[in-house]
Amino acid sequence: MQPILPILTTCCQYESIRFMKKPAPTPGGKALTDLILDLFRLNNHLAAAGDRVVASIGLTSARWKVMGTIVAAEQPQPVAWLARDMGGNRQNVQRIVNDLVTEGMVELQPNPHHRRAPLVVLTDKGEEAFADAMRLQAPWVNELSKGIAVADIETAHEVIAKVCERLEQSD
Secondary structure (H helix, E strand, O other): OOOHHHHHHHHHHHHHHHOOOOOOOOHHHHHHHHHHHHHHHHHHHHHHHHHHHHHHHOOOHHHHHHHHHHHHOOOOEEHHHHHHHHOOOHHHHHHHHHHHHHHOOEEEEOOOOOOOOOEEEEOHHHHHHHHHHHHHHHHHHHHHHOOOOHHHHHHHHHHHHHHHHHHHHHO
């Protein structure tokens, strides 16, 4: 039989923690928390909308995002670098790259700097699919941006970029 004192002590400690005064966020912290929660919702909506936009060409928003990161890179990169650029998880990006290789959208090329980390490159089929996705994206994003001031979009972009930069510095 276990002694009851450690259990009571643990319960009392829990109760004291539960009723401790919680640190209150500053007005900036509260505003940023609200923005972060909205960004989580926005991310889910964007992923679903992106899936709908590129479904007709056999892509998903996740594959489209990886392909876009490949296109945006100044030179071919290994999966780990693509994941870093996306702010994502290497294993998730690797899974998507593997799917894209199977689909013939990307190929893995030897990396002269690291034998076990091949470079990921779009194939002609991948370049065509990405171009098709961007043609579909343009009217969609133009419609989505209607009625929102460009200056407001640019301000939101600046705020998000600053938060990303701070998070990357703290990693």
